[in-house]
Amino acid sequence: LRKRLLSLCEATLAPECLVLAEPVYVSISLSVWAEADDPHLSFSLQAMIQEALSRYLDPIGQEGKGGWRLGTLPTYAQLDMLLRTLRGPGRVTRFLATARYVDRTGPHECALEDLRPNPFSIPVPGTHRVYIELPGAQG
Numbered sequence: 001l002r003k004r005l006l007s008l009c010e011a012t013l014a015p016e017c018l019v020l021a022e023p024v025y026v027s028i029s030l031s032v033w034a035e036a037d038d039p040h041l042s043f044s045l046q047a048m049i050q051e052a053l054s055r056y057l058d059p060i061g062q063e064g065k066g067g068w069r070l071g072t073l074p075t076y077a078q079l080d081m082l083l084r085t086l087r088g089p090g091r092v093t094r095f096l097a098t099a100r101y102v103d104r105t106g107p108h109e110c111a112l113e114d115l116r117p118n119p120f121s122i123p124v125p126g127t128h129r130v131y132i133e134l135p136g137a138q139g
Contacts, residue, residue: 021120024101026073028057028112029126032083032095035133041089042132048088049130056082057125071119073099076112093133100126 006015032049036042057074061067068074076097083092097112101121 027126036090
């Protein structure tokens with residue numbers, strides 16, 4: 001593969017500069033707390049949030065949108081913007097985002113904002129938990 005790629009590259013590329021590596025799939029999971037406008041719509045709100053997160057984190061993209069480039073991960077601010085602009089039967093009040101991945105040194109897990117950049121990373125949707133707070137509920 002290396003030989004074939006070098007034959008297709010420009011002559012200015014030095015062979016030692018060509019890096020072949022497997023991607024590092026970073027599973028991004030969110031715990032989201034949201035307030036429902038109506039208790040009867042709490043499951044709709046939960047499903048809407050989970051669907052939006054899975055669609056946003058899809059590495060391939062959908063409906064003509066490109067997905068994620070190799071080495072690019074969503075930021076906490078981007079996820080915050082996505083969740084705060086959702087229109088539905090409630091609103092997101094807070095969330096936590098974690099990143100899990102396995103590289104050559106083993107499995108790792110950390111807060112998304114603590115994740116160190118990696119030029120070979122690709123985001124994938126993890127397991128999202130959506131907690132619904134009902135109107136008038138105490139505690």
